[in-house]
Amino acid sequence: MSCDLKALATRGVQGLHPYEAGKPVEELERELGISNIIKLASNENPLGPSAKAIEAVEAAMSEAARYPDSSGFRLKQALRRHYGLEQEQLTLGNGSNDVLELIARAFLNPDDEVVFSEYAFAVYPIVTQACGAKAVVAPAHEYGHNLQAMAEAITERTRLIFIANPNNPTGTALQRDELVAFLDAVPESVIVVLDEAYTEYVTDTDFPDGLELLPNYANLVVTRTFSKAWGVAGLRVGFAAACADITDLLNRVRQPFNVSLLALAAAEAVLDDTDYLQKSVALNTSGLKYLEQGLTALGLGFIPSYGNFITVDMARPALPIFEALLREGVIVRPLGGYQMPDHLRVSIGLPEENERFLRALKQVLAC
Known part of the structure; x- marks a missing residue:
C-alpha cells in the first residue's frame, strides 16, 4: 500500500497513543498459566453489583x-x-x-x-x-x-x-x-x-x-x-x-x-440502594486503613488517599515489582504512563484480597 493512511488523520489524533487499560483476568491466567488471580488495578467496587x-x-x-x-x-x-x-x-x-x-x-x-x-x-x-x-x-x-x-x-x-x-x-x-x-x-x-x-x-x-x-x-x-x-x-x-x-x-x-x-x-x-452504598463506603474505609498500616509495616511510603485506591511509592522502579506481583496472581497498576515510574496504584479490595496483596508484596520485596 503506497498511501499513508495514518497521515490522513487529524493532527491531534496522529500524535495520540491509545489509553492502555489493564488486561482482563482471564487473559492473564492464560498467559501466566495460573489461576485465582485477584485484580486490584482498575478501582472497581469489590462488592460486585448491587x-x-x-x-x-x-x-x-x-x-x-x-x-x-x-x-x-x-x-x-x-x-x-x-x-x-x-x-x-x-x-x-x-x-x-x-x-x-x-x-x-x-x-x-x-x-x-x-x-x-x-x-x-x-x-x-x-x-x-x-x-x-x-x-x-x-x-x-x-x-x-x-x-x-x-x-x-x-x-x-x-x-x-x-x-x-x-x-x-x-x-x-x-x-x-x-x-x-x-x-x-x-x-x-x-x-x-x-x-x-x-x-x-x-x-x-x-x-x-x-x-x-x-x-x-x-x-x-x-x-x-x-x-x-x-x-x-x-x-x-x-x-x-x-x-x-x-x-x-x-x-x-x-x-x-x-x-x-x-x-x-x-x-x-x-x-x-442506600444500604449498598453505605456498605461500599464502609468496606473502602476499613480496607484503606488496613493497607496503610500494612504498607507502613513494610517500610513503604504512600500518598494519603481519598479514593478507593492507594498509590504506593516503591522508592525504586516499580515495573519489575508489578511484574513480580503478576506472577503471584495479583494485578495492580503501574504508573509509568503518569510519569510516576516508582509508584504502583492499588485498588481497595475485599479483606482477603487486601491481605493477599500485602502478603505477595512482602514476598516480592524479599526476593
Missing part, C-alpha cells in the same frame, strides 16, 4: 431488542430525586469518560488551551489532543492540584480546566475553601470541569460537593460516574451536571442512545 441493579438488568432484558430511551428520562428523574438536580441540567454518558469527551468536543477549537494538573487523569490530555487543542500542564503540589499554578496558567486562549477531586491516580483531594476561591478567580469565559468520580468515598466533612456549587457558577460542569462506589463499571454510565445552556450544547454533540437500556435500568435502581 442486588437491586442485577434485578433491574434482568427485568430490562425483555426489552433488549428495543433502543433505549435516548433522553434517559427515568434515570434523570432518579437523579433529580437523589441530588435535587433538574432534567435540563443533566447530560448522560457512556461512563463519565464519554461525558468528558463531549465537553471537549463542544468547547474546544484547534489551538485553544486546556489547563489540568500534573499527575491528573489520563483522559484529559487524550480528549484535549484529539480536538487539536493545546494541553497546559500545571505543576502539582505534593502529587495534588496546585490551584495557584493552575490559575496562573490561564490565558485568553484557555477554554477548559479539568480538576479531578479526588484525583486519580494519586488520591489527593481539594478542600472546599480552596476550590471556591479558585472558582471565584476563574474568568466566566473559561469552563471548569470538576470530575468527581470518587466523591462518594470521601468522609471528610470539609470536602466540597460540586453539585452544591453549581448554582453559584454558570461556567462549572460536574461529572459523576456509576463505575466506582455504585458498582456498575461494566455497564458504563455516568452524567454531567451544569447550567441549562451548557447542557444544551453537550446534548448537541451527544450521540443518540449513548447509554444502553441495561445501564439506564441499573443506574436508576442502584441510586435507591
Whole structure:
C-alpha cells in the first residue's frame, strides 16, 4: 500500500497513543498459566453489583431488542430525586469518560488551551489532543492540584480546566475553601470541569460537593460516574451536571442512545440502594486503613488517599515489582504512563484480597 493512511488523520489524533487499560483476568491466567488471580488495578467496587441493579438488568432484558430511551428520562428523574438536580441540567454518558469527551468536543477549537494538573487523569490530555487543542500542564503540589499554578496558567486562549477531586491516580483531594476561591478567580469565559468520580468515598466533612456549587457558577460542569462506589463499571454510565445552556450544547454533540437500556435500568435502581452504598463506603474505609498500616509495616511510603485506591511509592522502579506481583496472581497498576515510574496504584479490595496483596508484596520485596 503506497498511501499513508495514518497521515490522513487529524493532527491531534496522529500524535495520540491509545489509553492502555489493564488486561482482563482471564487473559492473564492464560498467559501466566495460573489461576485465582485477584485484580486490584482498575478501582472497581469489590462488592460486585448491587442486588437491586442485577434485578433491574434482568427485568430490562425483555426489552433488549428495543433502543433505549435516548433522553434517559427515568434515570434523570432518579437523579433529580437523589441530588435535587433538574432534567435540563443533566447530560448522560457512556461512563463519565464519554461525558468528558463531549465537553471537549463542544468547547474546544484547534489551538485553544486546556489547563489540568500534573499527575491528573489520563483522559484529559487524550480528549484535549484529539480536538487539536493545546494541553497546559500545571505543576502539582505534593502529587495534588496546585490551584495557584493552575490559575496562573490561564490565558485568553484557555477554554477548559479539568480538576479531578479526588484525583486519580494519586488520591489527593481539594478542600472546599480552596476550590471556591479558585472558582471565584476563574474568568466566566473559561469552563471548569470538576470530575468527581470518587466523591462518594470521601468522609471528610470539609470536602466540597460540586453539585452544591453549581448554582453559584454558570461556567462549572460536574461529572459523576456509576463505575466506582455504585458498582456498575461494566455497564458504563455516568452524567454531567451544569447550567441549562451548557447542557444544551453537550446534548448537541451527544450521540443518540449513548447509554444502553441495561445501564439506564441499573443506574436508576442502584441510586435507591442506600444500604449498598453505605456498605461500599464502609468496606473502602476499613480496607484503606488496613493497607496503610500494612504498607507502613513494610517500610513503604504512600500518598494519603481519598479514593478507593492507594498509590504506593516503591522508592525504586516499580515495573519489575508489578511484574513480580503478576506472577503471584495479583494485578495492580503501574504508573509509568503518569510519569510516576516508582509508584504502583492499588485498588481497595475485599479483606482477603487486601491481605493477599500485602502478603505477595512482602514476598516480592524479599526476593
